[in-house]
Amino acid sequence: MFGELEMVKALLDERKRVVVLTGAGVSAESGVPTFRGQDGLWKSFHTQDLARPDAFESRPELVWEFYNWRRQLVAECEPNPAHHALVELERQIPNFLLITQNVDGLHAKAGSKKLMEMHGSLWQVRCTKCTHAREAREPLPDMPECPVCGHLLRPGVVWFGEPLVAGVLKVAIDQIGRSDVFISIGTSNQVQPAASFYQLAKDHGAVTVEINLEPTPNTGLMDFAVHGKAGEILPELTT
Ligand code: BJW
Missing domain, CATH: 3.40.50.1220 (TPP-binding domain)
Known part of the structure; x- marks a missing residue:
């Protein structure tokens, strides 16, 4: 050194x-793939547009599919x-x-x-309507519902434009x-x-x-x- x-x-x-x-x-x-650069997630999968609140609003199923894929991938990583x-x-x-x-x-x-x-965390989810939030380690369906109010859950991560x-x-x-x-x-x-x-x-x-x-x-x-x-x-x- x-x-x-x-x-x-x-x-x-x-x-x-x-x-x-x-x-x-x-x-x-x-x-775990990085975001930018040669082998970056966003270069290979053109997914930069998925980590945004407006993408989730218009195509929640696609965004959930992306996050469920990443949750599966990361679950295998040490x-x-x-x-x-x-x-x-x-x-x-x-x-x-x-x-x-x-x-x-x-x-x-x-x-x-x-x-x-x-x-935030891939292992957290929260409700898009009520205050429900929880840790979710288990595999989730593509459109997971809030157990409290029945509205759609979202990944507990911070997207662009969010605090x-x-x-x-x-x-x-x-x-x-x-x-x-x-x-x-x-x-x-x-x-x-x-x-x-x-x-x-x-x-x-x-x-x-x-x-x-x-x-x-x-x-x-x-x-x-x-x-x-x-x-x-x-x-x-x-x-
Ligand atoms: C290795 C290696 C090895 C590889 N060893 N090294 C001021 C100016 C301009 C814009 C803004 C501003 N303030 C806010 C903004 C807007 C925006 C922003 O920054 N935009 C830019 C694109 C310009 N920021 C936000 O919106 C943030 N919110 C905010 O500021 O809110 C204010 C607010 C207040 C009140 C009300 C409302 C708003 C939120 C940012 C959220 C970022 N979210 C993401 C997605 C998370 C979910 C998900 O994972 O899907 O976070 S984007 C993505 O980028 C992810 C990462 O955490 C983040 C940073 O990426 P990172 O970690 O740097 O990864 P890479 O891939 O870019 O780099 C990896 C590096 O590692 C490379 O350099 C490699 O070389 C290196 N490397 N192997 C060592 N083995």
């Missing part, structure tokens, strides 16, 4: 207040060394928070506890504002507000780090950038 990675490890060894933001790249080595390394960092660093954009549940499956899923999971943004802003180190891992940094978290950290004097397979629009603005596979890089930070 050398260079930037060595410096990031030294920062973490100081056990400062650390906030980590993760994206789809962290789950790529578990077999956490990889990147997820496990983040559990270990949480154990080593007393003041640690993991904010994930991922909806696959793999951080929780690996054992992360100080965790916020800012874009983040309740309370998450406030906690994120508060914690990032008080962090000493902010690390963005496996995200293309193209979706707001997550893509701007580094700026918030920087404005409050935190050291900012990017770990990603390839450069992102934020790379040049980060204090440190390490490019490669999260599953290979993150375990290096825990030893």
Whole structure:
């Protein structure tokens, strides 16, 4: 290990207040497709239009079919060394928070506890009419109905134009504002507000780090950038 990675490890060894933001790249080595890029879900399946409230309104059956397909795919996936390394960092660093954009549940499956899923979860559903919301691990029909009022359920994820999971943004802003180190891992940094978290950290004097397979629009603005596979890089930070 050398260079930037060595410096990031030294920062973490100081056990400062650390906030980590993760994206789809962290789950790529578990077999979960990313959204953008060469092998991205949205390139292969032209599904960007499905993760939208208006798509669900006009074609709910198609959108549910897409989410049920992903639920099935992700159910077979296991956490990889990147997820496990983040559990270990949480154990080593007393003041640690993991904010994930991922909806696959793999951080929780690996054992992360100080965790916020800012874009919701594939394993949550909620009613389109009443306040009913629940965890749903079991296979669902293509048009699942609310057990309380009979209206259509929807996936418990955050689509474009929708606010983040309740309370998450406030906690994120508060914690990032008080962090000493902010690390963005496996995200293309193209979706707001997550893509701007580094700026918030920087404005409050935190050291900012990017770990990603390839450069992102934020790379040049980060204090440190390490490019490669999260599953290979993150375990290096825990030893
Ligand atoms: C590896 C790797 C390996 C691969 N190791 N790396 C300001 C300006 C402009 C627009 C906006 C703005 N503020 C808000 C918006 C609108 C919008 C937005 O950002 N649009 C952009 C397209 C410009 N944002 C929103 O609408 C958000 N809501 C909001 O801001 O609400 C405000 C509001 C307040 C009050 C009332 C109403 C509204 C919500 C955003 C929701 C995003 N939802 C999705 C879908 C979730 C459900 C689902 O999964 O189906 O979330 S979109 C999708 O993108 C998903 C992801 O979480 C998100 C981010 O993707 P991510 O994780 O970065 O993945 P990729 O694929 O893009 O990148 C993976 C990276 O990993 C790549 O770089 C690879 O190289 C790398 N990689 N293998 C390390 N092994």
